[in-house]
Amino acid sequence: MITTATIGYPRIGPKRELKKALESFWKGDVSEAELQKTAAELRKSVWQVQKDNGIDLITSNDFSFYDQVLDMICLLGAVPERYKWNGDDVNLNTYFAMARGSQTKDLDVGALEMTKWFDTNYHYLVPELKKDQNFKISSQKPFDEFNEAKNAGFETKPVILGPITFLLLAKSIDGSSTIDLLDKILPVYKEIVKKLNELGAKWIQIDEPIFVKDLNDGVVSKIKNTLNEIKSSAGESKILLTTYFESIDKKVKDEVFASNVDAVHLDLVRGEKNKDYIKNSNKTLSLGVVNGRNIWKSDLSKIIDELKEVSDDFIISSSCPLLHSPYDLDLETKVPGEIKKWLAFAKQKLQELNILKENINHGKAKDQLSENKADIEDRKKSKLIHDEAVKTRVKTINDSVLNRVSKYEERANIQREIFNLPLYPTTTIGSFPQTKDVRQARAKNRRGELSNEEYEKFLEEKTIETIRQQEELGIDVIVHGEFERNDMVEYFGENLKGFTFTSSGFVQSYGSRCVKPPIIFGDVSRPNPMTVRWSKFAQEQTSSIVKGMLTGPITILQWSFVRDDQPRQTTAEQIAFAIRDEVEDLEKNGIRMIQIDEPALREGLPLKRDDWNQYLKWSVNAFRISAAVVKDETQIHTHMCYAEFEDIIESIAALDADVISIETSRSRMELLKTFEQFKYPNEIGPGVYDIHSPRVPNKSEMVELIKKASKQIDPKRLWVNPDCGLKTRGWPETLDALKEMVAAAKELRG
Ligand code: GLN
Numbered sequence: 090m091i092t093t094a095t096i097g098y099p100r101i102g103p104k105r106e107l108k109k110a111l112e113s114f115w116k117g118d119v120s121e122a123e124l125q126k127t128a129a130e131l132r133k134s135v136w137q138v139q140k141d142n143g144i145d146l147i148t149s150n151d152f153s154f155y156d157q158v159l160d161m162i163c164l165l166g167a168v169p170e171r172y173k174w175n176g177d178d179v180n181l182n183t184y185f186a187m188a189r190g191s192q193t194k195d196l197d198v199g200a201l202e203m204t205k206w207f208d209t210n211y212h213y214l215v216p217e218l219k220k221d222q223n224f225k226i227s228s229q230k231p232f233d234e235f236n237e238a239k240n241a242g243f244e245t246k247p248v249i250l251g252p253i254t255f256l257l258l259a260k261s262i263d264g265s266s267t268i269d270l271l272d273k274i275l276p277v278y279k280e281i282v283k284k285l286n287e288l289g290a291k292w293i294q295i296d297e298p299i300f301v302k303d304l305n306d307g308v309v310s311k312i313k314n315t316l317n318e319i320k321s322s323a324g325e326s327k328i329l330l331t332t333y334f335e336s337i338d339k340k341v342k343d344e345v346f347a348s349n350v351d352a353v354h355l356d357l358v359r360g361e362k363n364k365d366y367i368k369n370s371n372k373t374l375s376l377g378v379v380n381g382r383n384i385w386k387s388d389l390s391k392i393i394d395e396l397k398e399v400s401d402d403f404i405i406s407s408s409c410p411l412l413h414s415p416y417d418l419d420l421e422t423k424v425p426g427e428i429k430k431w432l433a434f435a436k437q438k439l440q441e442l443n444i445l446k447e448n449i450n451h452g453k454a455k456d457q458l459s460e461n462k463a464d465i466e467d468r469k470k471s472k473l474i475h476d477e478a479v480k481t482r483v484k485t486i487n488d489s490v491l492n493r494v495s496k497y498e499e500r501a502n503i504q505r506e507i508f509n510l511p512l513y514p515t516t517t518i519g520s521f522p523q524t525k526d527v528r529q530a531r532a533k534n535r536r537g538e539l540s541n542e543e544y545e546k547f548l549e550e551k552t553i554e555t556i557r558q559q560e561e562l563g564i565d566v567i568v569h570g571e572f573e574r575n576d577m578v579e580y581f582g583e584n585l586k587g588f589t590f591t592s593s594g595f596v597q598s599y600g601s602r603c604v605k606p607p608i609i610f611g612d613v614s615r616p617n618p619m620t621v622r623w624s625k626f627a628q629e630q631t632s633s634i635v636k637g638m639l640t641g642p643i644t645i646l647q648w649s650f651v652r653d654d655q656p657r658q659t660t661a662e663q664i665a666f667a668i669r670d671e672v673e674d675l676e677k678n679g680i681r682m683i684q685i686d687e688p689a690l691r692e693g694l695p696l697k698r699d700d701w702n703q704y705l706k707w708s709v710n711a712f713r714i715s716a717a718v719v720k721d722e723t724q725i726h727t728h729m730c731y732a733e734f735e736d737i738i739e740s741i742a743a744l745d746a747d748v749i750s751i752e753t754s755r756s757r758m759e760l761l762k763t764f765e766q767f768k769y770p771n772e773i774g775p776g777v778y779d780i781h782s783p784r785v786p787n788k789s790e791m792v793e794l795i796k797k798a799s800k801q802i803d804p805k806r807l808w809v810n811p812d813c814g815l816k817t818r819g820w821p822e823t824l825d826a827l828k829e830m831v832a833a834a835k836e837l838r839g
């Protein structure tokens with residue numbers, strides 16, 4: 090017999106109710122009691138949905154007001170000193186101070202650092218620990234939510250983030266090693282588990298997603314004992330140990346399966362290797378068969394076939410928590426009907442699990458199964474998806490597609506001659522402030538309250554204004570400002586074939602923030618130019634050089650829901666050719682510098698190092714397909730941000746962009762250390778100030794930074810620019826900052 094389980098459900102609300110409640114609470118418009126009421130209603134509705142759709146093991150404590158790692162910081166009482174926590178159970182004030190910073194007269198502190206959760210687009214708050222860190226239960230959340238569910242008639246399986254993942258994701262503030270705190274943290278975990286057992290939890294879920302990463306032997310050797318310690322306090326409660334996002338290595342598997350936990354969850358969607366572990370297991374298996382982080386319907390018949398190999402009783406679930414899926418396809422109004430039939434959001438994934446269960450256990454749900462089969466077949470054959478010309482084109486990738494005409498040195502000589510830029514040329518990353526008037530005009534145009542002509546006129550005026558500002562500032566290479574773009578991926582997606590958009594496909598990104606990724610459902614091509622109109626218009630307004638602005642193939646891939654019927658590499662190559670067409674058209678229309686942004690190159694790295702090289706090879710090639718079509722005279726720029734680039738610097742160089750602008754100012758040019766070992770060969774603009782803060786940097790700071798940079802990089806190859814686009818900034822601070830920046834470049838030239 091098989092049973093169904095969830096290992097986590099989205100919490101922001103089917104209509105983003107929690108987002109709205111949180112933001113109103115932060116503004117002071119609703120009381121804490123009202124916020125709590127909304128949260129309780131959401132939790133109840135989520136449990137109800139799971140129950141109604143046949144889930145046997147429903148999760149609790151997967152709700153969060155902000156982030157499950159922050160919840161764990163509170164549960165363990167690991168609040169950093171600067172938040173002046175009084176040591177009682179952590180209240181919402183302290184909680185949100187850690188999440189968002191606080192600016193009251195009693196407490197003036199910044200937020201905890203935030204970073205990406207494995208290779209998803211979800212961000213967690215990073216715990217800060219020290220050598221003499223103490224832990225004690227300092228929140229009642231898992232206990233309260235378990236009781237709340239019980240009182241509402243739901244028997245749940247509380248989830249908590251496991252100790253090894255918690256410690257390894259934490260950062261040490263004193264150079265000690267966080268994993269050394271394991272002995273200190275375990276007693277608190279044991280107490281938590283004991284309490285949950287006393288409350289009557291039949292199952293307790295311990296999440297250890299870090300188990301899928303490359304763990305060193307020291308850590309691996311601690312796994313069995315850690316799990317046994319936890320289990321020893323659980324009484325008759327059963328422990329489900331969950332891993333997800335990838336397979337676990339054999340050495341990790343051996344430890345986990347040798348421990349006393351009752352059940353183990355394995356991701357069978359991403360974790361190919363996990364399939365080796367599912368036969369004759371000594372544990373109850375929880376098999377993640379339905380993709381928890383994509384929006385495609387599962388091929389249920391195929392899953393049933395695969396599960397035939399497992400002989401014992403087992404649990405089926407989504408591959409990872411459904412946190413990474415949108416809520417409910419029934420709410421969807423925008424996706425065309427034919428494509429909608431291919432999709433499944435969180436609620437539909439519950440239904441898939443139930444169909445699997447009914448069929449495997451009782452031979453039932455045959456109609457739903459054949460309906461599923463029909464939809465899967467329909468998608469395979471659909472004319473909407475398949476474009477032979479596109480498929481043929483990606484087979485033509487060869488050296489001449491991938492390589493510029495001449496090597497960088499030769500191109501650089503030609504370009505220096507024709508552009509005649511001063512030393513330390515100044516530029517920006519592309520966008521200028523997207524002020525209220527810009528967003529309003531766009532919204533009005535969408536609603537039909539502003540005609541297309543009026544909207545275009547408005548954009549033209551904005552663009553001209555921005556060009557004049559840059560001329561006045563004396564910026565050497567100018568940009569058009571990107572006012573016509575809502576978002577750097579959506580704008581391109583809307584103009585490419587093979588993409589569609591949802592009305593309801595929101596996924597939590599961090600706190601109250603959600604993203605609504607485009608869906609890449611079919612072969613990608615570019616029917617018409619996408620940016621030529623604005624770049625050309627801008628270039629016509631000025632005698633300075635205007636840099637064209639594009640988003641690169643990997644970033645478009647990374648920030649979308651990607652089709653699962655072909656390798657990501659192939660989809661990336663198709664997008665790359667579409668961008669290549671655009672690059673070619675820009676060049677034909679007199680654009681002499683073209684920037685192809687790839688801020689997401691780093692975050693696409695696979696979780697396991699063994700897979701890095703392969704990914705880097707095809708992603709670098711995708712960029713080169715986009716860029717290499719131009720003549721030597723045309724200068725290709727790229728831009729990267731939000732990441733540590735140290736470990737992929739050689740691949741960044743392999744992009745062979747003539748110029749890269751790169752975020753470094755927050756890490757105070759730490760990147761430059763990398764250049765001591767690796768000589769970056771082409772031109773580079775290390776960001777000289779942080780655009781994420783309204784603070785205006787002064788000239789001398791920037792001069793210092795560039796001077797430092799010029800110790801590692803030939804000044805002839807250095808550019809001066811901010812570290813990212815300016816769209817989130819206001820105009821006054823933007824102008825002030827750029828004025829200082831231009832002055833800094835001038836001083837250096839002197
Ligand atoms: N050209 C984009 C901009 O300036 C780059 C954005 C990014 O790097 N995220 O907004």
Ligand code: ZN
Pocket residue numbers: 518688728729730731812813814
């Ligand atoms: Zn950026």
